[in-house]
Amino acid sequence: MTETASHNMTDYEETYSTFSIAVPEYYNFGFDVVDAWAKKDRNKLAMIWTDQKGKEKYFTFRHMMNLSNQIANMMFKQHIGKGDRVMIMLPRVPEWWTFALAAIKIGAVFCPSPCILTPHDLKYRINQGKFKMIVTDSENAWKIEEILPDCPTLSVKFLTDGGLPGWINYQTELVHPARASTRLIPLARTVRTKATDPMLIFFSSGTTGEPKMVLHTHSYPLGHIVTGRFWYDLTERDLHFTVADTGWGKSSWGKFYGPWMEGACVFVYDYRGKFNATELLPLIEKYEITTFCAPPTIFRMLILADLKGFDFSELRQCVSAGEALNPEVTRVWEEATGKTIYEAYGQTETVAVIGTFPCMPNKPGSIGKPAPGWCVQLHDDAGNEVPMGEEGKIAIKTKDPKPVGLFKEYLDNPEATSSVFVNGWYYTGDKAVKDADGYFWFMGRDDDIIKSSGYRIGPSEVESALIEHPAVKESAVVGSPDAIRGVIVKAFVVLKDGWKPSDELAKELQNHVKKTTAPYKYPRAIEFVDDLPKTISGKIRRVELREREMRRYQELHHGDSE
Known part of the structure; x- marks a missing residue:
């Protein structure tokens, strides 16, 4: 089987134009999926569970x-x-x-x-x-x-x-x-x-403010046909491993609805406390995992291991979501395992909305094209579609037909609901750019975009450039207030073991970014830190770093910036 062959989608354009999900009036994932598989084949495996002790x-x-x-x-x-x-x-x-x-x-x-x-x-x-x-x-x-x-x-x-x-x-x-x-x-x-009855509440991991309650109905698992069949590329014969914690949305994608809609078996590794990403590698080998999903944070840790020492011959499909995956990580992983990492984009409020699917050429760093069943555009502030190559807000069409897997509302919060559902579109609060081939490139949360000296800079691009340097383990990039420029690009950098912070290294990193991406994007300030603030679901809390910079600036100027 070639790297780009897929079990479930051989032609993206054709699938995109013909695919639809029929939502019956009455629907229940428990009876209509889990019990249905049980009745079809009483021996069919649903889950293999193991813990750190090997039980x-x-x-x-x-x-x-x-x-x-x-x-x-x-x-x-x-x-x-x-x-x-x-x-x-x-x-x-x-x-x-x-x-x-x-x-x-x-x-x-x-x-x-x-x-x-x-x-x-x-x-x-x-x-x-x-x-x-x-x-x-x-x-x-x-x-x-x-x-x-x-x-x-x-x-x-x-x-x-x-x-x-x-x-x-x-x-x-x-x-x-x-x-x-x-x-x-x-x-x-x-x-x-009924398919329209409420089924599930997620608290959005909220990188800003108090978490909101995201309400999904009983039709939500049907939406994950797209996640399981097209992005994970699952069949009944697969063993799928999503690393996510049971407490947040991503585990529903990959540990529950996505695989079971397709009749695949889920692999669960129950680890507590101190966790080394490298513990996952022997498991992938031993249990012959066929499809694997992990957030970029974990892939960034896995590529530090000696990947050549493991047998990944059964592993067919690797995917990542949650935040932008650095192209450098994809390159190292692919060199060592022979497998591409396919990215996708979705939210607690949705299923997989945009993705790189196995039948498409992979562009490292891109989140791919709209998933079948989802109409996605990039809009300006007035709600008009932006031209190709220009940054816009990710907007999802909400009717004719309503995409299956889109949330119903923010529970008991009509203001928040009406602020994102506008004129037949759902605004995700994220920004992206679309290239000539129709691929989307994620720029960041609306409020993460840095506006400096007349330029608009997406943090993930600078972070990706930094992580290509052999010294950098992780980084977060934010706008930091500056008396002359208004805002400058500042990077918080976590170094790999064996590297020591120094002015020379900071300079080296700055020059590295200038060479890797457009020179105006380089971080004018670099602060070396031991770790980065993260949400409970492992996403970097840039808002916390921005607030820290704002406080520092105000203290420095004794409040005269008011």
Whole structure:
């Protein structure tokens, strides 16, 4: 099979012009996908789970069906039903999947939540979303105990791995735990969900301000046909590994809806605490992973390892999303493994909207072309399409037809909703440029774009140039206030082991950027740091660095900049 051959899309233009997803009136991912695979083939593998100690568990779709039915019955018993809101805060353990499926089946609205949240974060989210039930483990239960008096809607508490006073012990509630997953247990009552009913709340990882509640309906998994079939290029025979944490949107793409819509098996590596990206390489080899998805941060760490020492012969498709992937990373990975990394673009509010698909030539650094089923344009501030080669706001057409997988609204926040849905378009808040071949190039969040000396500079371009230098492990680029130029480009740089910060190195990096990209983009200031501020989902918080620079500037000028 050649590198560019694809199982599912052989001609991009043809697929783009003919593809559509039929959304039935009633739809439920639990019954219509997971249970359907279970009934079609009782031995069909849904998940291979392993942890850092090498413990393994295998689950078929039949196990998933039976376990989720039992949990659904437990939820009925606690008077949780259609429309009730359930928060699931669990690490990468199988119960995350079975509880999520149970919630979907009974029409409850569930919300995945990262385990790194503090009691303060959780209190805000539980009260914002009026959650009635929480599912967590003994390691995180204290956070809920601490805020319980301040969360009046929270009445049902499930513990997946033991007992605590006031909590329901999931293990003891199971019918014959030893054979719980193989005994067919019917649902205590039937529930039907319309495709338009609410199913899922994500809290947007918000690189600025308080997170918003993104509401998706039961049609959302259907939207991930595009993610799974075209971008991951999955078939029923694949074993797909997405590294993401269960607490945020990307895990739904690659650990849940995307692969299972296509009948592929998901691989789960449950790591806690200290994590070395290089732990993933022996797993890819041992389990013969066929398709692999990781954020740029992880690919940047993986290329530091001796990749030639591993057997990647089964690995067919590598993809990355979440932030711009530096072309240098793609080059090193491809040289060592023979595999290209295909990028895509999407948000918590969408599925994969723009992507490089295996049947297309890959342009390192580009996010690709609009996904089938999505009409994407770049607009100016007046809502007109910008000419080719000019930067514009990424805008998604919202009707005729409405793209499947686009969120419904920001829950209880009509202002935020109406600010992004304008005249039949959804504005993502991101900027991009389109080239002559129709490929999109991501420039950054609207508020990350640096305007300096009359130029507009996208931070990711400068960061990509920096990372090509052998000394640079990671970098973040922001606009820093400057008395003469208004704003200058400033880079925060994390060095690789063995390199020491110095004025000479800073100068060398500046010259390197001038040579690699347009000279006006080079960082006039470089600060060496030990690490970069990141969101819980691993994206760099440039806003924090910008605010730091603003404070520094104001202190320097003793407030006379007012």
